[in-house]
Amino acid sequence: MADVMAGTTAGTASEPTAPVVAARSLTKAFGGVLALDAASTAFSAGEVHCLAGENGCGKSTLIKILSGVHPPTSGTIEVGGSSYGHLAPRQALDLGIEVIYQDFSLLPNLTAAENIALPSFLTHRRRFVARAAVDAIAEQAVARLGVDLDLRTPVGDLTVADRQLCAIARALAHDTRFLAMDEPTTTLTWREVDALFDAVRRLRDDGVAIAFISHKLQEVFSIADRVSIMRNGRIVATGRPEEYTHSSLTESMTGRATSALARETPTWRDKPPALEVRGLERLPLFTGVDLAVGQGEIVGLAGLLGSGRTEIAEALAGVLPATSGTVLVRGRPTRIRTVTDAVEAGIGYVPEDRLTQGLFLDQPIGDNVLATGIGSFARFSVTRPQRMARAAAGIVHSLRIKAASLQDSIRTLSGGNAQRVLIGKWLIGRPKVLILNGPTVGVDVGSKFDILSLLHAESLKGLGVLIISDDLPELVSTCDRVLVVRNGRVVSEVDRRDLTEKALLEAVAA
Template sequence: MTSSTVLAARNISKRFGGVRALDAVTLEVRAGDVHCVAGENGCGKSTLIKIISGVESPDAGEIEIGGRTRSRMTPVDALRAGIQVIYQDFSLFPNLSVAENIALTPLIAHRRKLVNPRDVRTRAAAVVAELGVQLDIDAPVEELTVADRQLTAICRTLAEEARVIFMDEPTTALTRHEVQALFRVVQTLQERGVATIFVSHKLDEVLEISQHVTVMRNGAVVASGPVGEFDRVSLGRAMTGRDVRDLRDVPHFDQGAQPVLSVEALGLDGAFEDVTFDLKPGEILGITGLLGSGRSEIAEALFGTTPAQRGRVKVGDAEVKIRGVADAVAAGIGYVPSDRLTEGLFLDQSIADNVVAGSLDLHRARFGLLDGAHLRRTIDAFFSALRIKAPSVAAPIRSLSGGNQQRVVLAKWLARGPRVLILNSPTVGVDVGSKEEILDILRKEAGKGKGVIVISDDIPELVSVCHRVLVVRQGRIRQVIDGEHLTEGSILEGLNA
């Protein structure tokens, strides 16, 4: 352990039953560095975090921090050593204020029995000012955006004098603009000498923010070194064990065909105005914009969750009035929401139940009874075609990885055979291998003649899969980028114009 190393985990191994979760994993982190631990879902990243933070005990190996070597950590050991973990759910108290979330935990950890509210606000305000972020310390956490909840969690770790902060998939629910704001906060942490372990599977973010990278696959470290030794190709290969495409790959479609969807002068007060575009059969259309631009509201209007107040919508040759979700579904429009866990799936139900949840009316036989044989054929067909990785169709949704959950949401809508499929952030929270497979599914569905709309701020994703991209700013379509002009640079320029 060198003088600049603040944390060293050596030869950490762990089994759960007969399953090997970690196999002699070694990780060294230096003060003030951003060290990315990258890997697909299930590679062992979360288990490693739990062992270092004392939640789990290793079967073998040792952890060295603060000049002391331990065969295992307890949560109290980890906190006293300055190790903090910001999980994806942030572990905040939603009914308490920002100030209370920041200051109360360290006060409780020091066994303070009486707490002065003025002292709480003073402590919280000092941390927020030191980090240089904008937070209303009196606001209830339950009213904050995802990005502000994350900032609250970071401020809490600083109030507890963290030396090492683990951020577990910190950008999963953030827009590109919010990601850049988070990176600025991470740079501030670096200046304070705080080491950040950035756990992610997003190639661009790993390469942008880190100084060192450790790549895990199947519970083992397969590559480690300075970030300059990696690029998207080598990093993707290390994470997946195969070459990951990094090229524009869009299916052919007939540009002279009649539109499958026509939108004219669509408007909703406070959200968007004069939205007009056509979507051809086989076309993949991207819609992007910064947070608050109106991009998601356009999708929600087309699906009827928040109907537009003005404008016309045609599906094929027929004009349709979309006053609610039932109207959109009846017109042949499907929608995969950005939050699959709360809006797209029944978590405690099986894969089978979720796949056919949206198409039971299409599986009825005589007298309105469900056709069991037809249901089984549909379930088995999509389970196989979308390569859902699970022991069987009886597995509960809650047990699946993010990528497989997203496949099930797709299967649910594809089972209805929609003419238009709208997807809001289709690869959020899925690893690089699953992301590639999901984008391939979209290409195949477009190849069958469906019109596909992808709402996203993942710029490489848009370039990879879309024929055209609409850039939305302040509720209006400000730019249409297509053909050879569709590049990451042109989209970024359009967003920031």
């Protein structure tokens, strides 16, 4: 564990400086669960320090302790040479500690300018707000970031990408010395990620200490000056990114070796496609959408945020139905006006964010598996426990979920097994087509692999899968074909043979 302190002692090219913020054996227990186990690390000025690790490894907890959201169970926080047992949020802000949370933590009812300026008004103990002062602070922060942002609009009406920019601008609005970004790229498209990275590098060169949390290895490699890997609440290794390769980083994070997902095209060409769509339209969102997903085929739907890809998926799921067009499921024409229509037709839809948030962590595995399909095990609204137990056991068995008992809570499962439960929950209705919107957003490498291999296994049984994703390597490694959406139309198709990250990037960003 000696190398944990490398932040202050390693012989890097830059001058070794005293850390801006340091964690000294921080421990945090939530109930009986140890989220952080004597973690020590340091963040130095002018350095982007990436924290990498699987879901629940303690990265977010560490950041929340540094920013005063949670008090640590034991250990100390060091800021600018002084030691603190814990910090209050306002105190952390006063010390120049800023965090951009995954959910941005913006105030939807206030304008972007007010969101950016309010914290500095509070930390400077000012009593009155003048619009001119608010605008000046906001404009200065936006200029520092080098972006264009509509400051007069309530944040609730901004696009997700603009909210992200607003959150960063807010963090820069006053004398920020330490900036932590908790998975800042989750909701961004590649182009926006590039702009974000430019901003991050500018801040680093300004002498800000930056903690950057990400699941995406490419990002870690392209932005980090230093990488710390966390596992089970501990910091297990710290080093420079050059010392790692993709696979060695993955191995340190998961503690096991992973292999690439090799996939043969299993499409059952002699059968009607699982899903066929012709001329789907809803003005002014999308028009003329033709697509087909064969039985046993995994098709990707790529496109920039706001290209219409989510709207098309939601139309097929009945969330925001199309106004015209034909939809056939295994050759049978269906009209989809509501979510119920879609479910009855055999179209399953896993919306964004549902995978990561869809489990009742303290409830038994069996109940979790059955949560979405509970209606089909009831007669006259009275559940039939024996049938349910049999069904749950069947799913757990077929998905190869390793659990001692169906009565154990989800918390006792490893991350990968928990993800299997999650997928099992969506598969229980036996959909003919499964549409997944960002299935691995915010999911760590190990679990991501589990999800994708599970989809692969299900597709071999004839399920048609449509994946909407921003993660290019994921689309390349998982899909048989990728359709590209731009301005509300399907504009091109990248076939298995030509499917590389480069080809996809060109098709999407063109």
